[in-house]
Amino acid sequence: RDTVTQEMIDACAQEQIQFLGHVQDFGCLLVVTTQWIVRNASANCGAILGLESSALIAQRLTDILPASTMHTLRGKVQVMGRADQGIRLFDVDVFGDGRGFDIAIHRDGPVFLIEFERKKSDRVRDPGAVVQSLVPRLVHAEDQDELCAIATDAVWALTGFDRVMVYRFEPDFSGVVLAETLSGAGASYMGHRFPASDIPPQARALYTRNLIRIIADVDAQVHPIVPPHAPNGVPTDLSLSITRAVSPIHLQYLRNMGVRSSMSASILVEGALWGMIACHHEQPHYVDYETRSAIELFARLLAYELGLRARQEESRQGATALEAHERISIMFESATAATPDLAAVAREIGRAVRVDGIALRVGGHYHASGLVPSAEEFGTLMDHVARNGSSRVFSADNLGQVCPGTVPQERGIGGMLALPIHSRRGDGVILFRREMTQDLIWAGRPAKEKLPDGRLSPRTSFSAWREQRRGFCESWTAGDLAAAEVLRVSLLEITLRLSAERDRRST
Ligand code: BLA
Known part of the structure; x- marks a missing residue:
């Protein structure tokens, strides 16, 4: 059944889409x-x-x-x-x-x-003004979800595509549909995930230079560049072209999805490809360059607002971590001699970082709550972190890959975020997240697994990705890591102070 190899995915990534001619x-x-x-x-x-x-x-x-x-x-x-x-x-x-x-x-x-x-007569007049009128809505949007919903509604209204989505890349370049506006009764792709190989690396690189592209009709004739080369024999580089005919394998992908026309605009946050506004139509669909340019501008505004919200979210999480730090300090202060209430400490940490389980060992005391491994496995994980020279926070989205054989898969743990405190004593905290079940649906028509010339079809790439994605948790974000580092330093200070006090008392 599943005969997809890494070589096939690599071959896909080799296609030089700027030289298709x-x-x-x-x-x-x-x-x-x-x-x-x-x-x-x-x-x-x-x-x-x-x-x-x-x-x-x-x-x-x-x-x-x-x-x-x-x-x-x-x-x-x-x-x-x-x-x-x-x-x-x-x-x-x-x-x-x-x-x-x-x-x-x-x-x-x-x-x-x-x-x-050619300028068509049935087009949006002054699409730039439409974008202009959307600026206040973006600025006042509550959060990322609302920004994305405004975007899909706006692009849908401007272009008349059947389906408009905001598609966001994960750290491994697979992607998730975060917002969707649909005409009529099409099946929704909301929340669906797609493998990284659907948009191979060279395409992602090109899309950070050339920010919008349309495929007006996947079945339309394409026209060669004549002659194909420069006098020195170098083929014409169409990287920046706006009419470039696209990869035949991508056209097949769209046909498999029942899509006749597609448009996508890059969303670049701090220079990196964060995601795209992706549009589909069941029929051929052309959007004029003036409107495409307005949408490109809109995607830039959206990207700016998304970047702003992400930074705000990180600083909010940072503030929560600091509050937790204060409360944990007070708890330890009032419990100098007695055993500190580690369950309460765990609750405070859980307020700053979303977790499914926490285990912590501080000064010989151990506490675990929620989805956690055995105390022994906890020790092995802390050893692993120490051995890997990590004295700061250490994160893994897939424990099975990072520390194979340590925690049995049946526990349902996907990843961990470890906060080493005192590695020689085995003191530290580990936050756990459950394994996400990858029961993600491939939306679209079932297609042949392999194209006639042996290349990989989109559907095959999807099942290959499902295999690869076993054992992962929801990714730890930059905000999670920053919050965890604040808490690690906080706990380190507290334990140092406690052991200094103990030493003083014992002398
Ligand atoms: C390009 N793939 C793309 C593009 C998108 C997607 C948006 C940009 C071109 C466009 O706007 O249509 C993928 N489209 C999606 C996804 C969704 C969507 C994930 O709407 C989800 C909602 N594709 C494959 C495989 C290969 C592949 C297996 O599935 C390679 C073997 C290749 N995709 C591929 C290539 C391009 C591409 C080569 C570049 C096309 C070009 O610009 O020439």
Whole structure:
């Protein structure tokens, strides 16, 4: 059944999606030197511009476009900022004949990629103003869930896609659907998880440079770039292209899901790909470049707000940890001679970090509550942490992988967050989280496990991932680690003070 190998997933990651050499049907591409000579043209220039590609190649753009259009393009190119951002012009009457075009210009080393899309009449007027009007809603949103819900509603209303989702990456680059807006009665993907291999690393890397992409029709004809290479034999790099035809394996993925058209916008938080706004349609669906650009801007605003909330959440958790620290200090102070109430300490820690179980050993006293291993296994885990040279907090999302054979799987423990206090005495605290059952549903049509040419199909990649995901807990966040470190230092101080007092009393 499950014949997926790591090699197959690796092979997927090898596909050089920037060199696929074709554009989609909705737009055309010219590769132009800085002297404005057309070096390459996509084969569909006739359909989009009304000028055959063969008549464009090796010509000067200045001999083809009216002087006023050239003037506009030159002026824009002169003030072109960071290359990846490029230049966008909307609804330009390129030929002075009333036909409107959206134009994108990107610099790639010695050439410009110039792309044209015909302006359609049935489009959103001034999508930028729509985005503008959403800013107050984002700013006042309560939390991450509300931000994501505002986003899917807004993009759904702006674009008319059947399904709009916010998809967030986990630390292992699998992903979860956090919010969804649906037209009609489609089955919901809310809360569903997808494996990291669905969006391979080279695609994720590209999507941090080029922030929005549309596949207007997975079954539409694609058009080659002619000639495919630069004079020196290097294929045209389409990384920054907006009309690039995408990976055939991804098209198959979408067909398997019953999707005919797809659009996604990157959500970059502090420079890293946090997630995407992902849209599907059962029918071919085109969204014009002006609207796509507005959505790209919206995704940037959303990303900013998400980053802000994450930092707020971390500092809130930090404050809770400090409160716990104060209360724990007081408890120990009032219990100098007697046994400290470790159950109460455990409760305080549990307020700062969400856990399913806590075990702690302090000055020879041991307490465990909730989902925990045996006292013996606790000792082995503390030894493991000490042996690994960790005197600060130590986290594992999958105990079975990190400390194999220590805790029997039947206990249902997924991961731990250890706070070593005094490793020689075996003092420390370990927080436990249960194993998440990966009863996650693959939403979509069952597809063949393998594509005809032996490549991995999306469905196979999903079952492979399910295997890999056994034994994991809900990931420990940066906020959890920071809170745990505050508590570790706090407990360290207390135990040092207690043992100093004991020493004083005994002398
Ligand atoms: C690209 N995969 C993508 C993209 C998305 C997904 C959003 C970006 C292109 C787009 O907007 O459609 C995945 N889409 C999802 C997921 C959801 C969704 C997870 O809506 C969940 C709700 N894909 C596979 C396998 C391979 C693969 C097994 O499943 C490789 C063997 C490849 N996915 C793949 C590639 C790309 C991609 C190569 C890049 C496409 C391109 O830009 O050329």
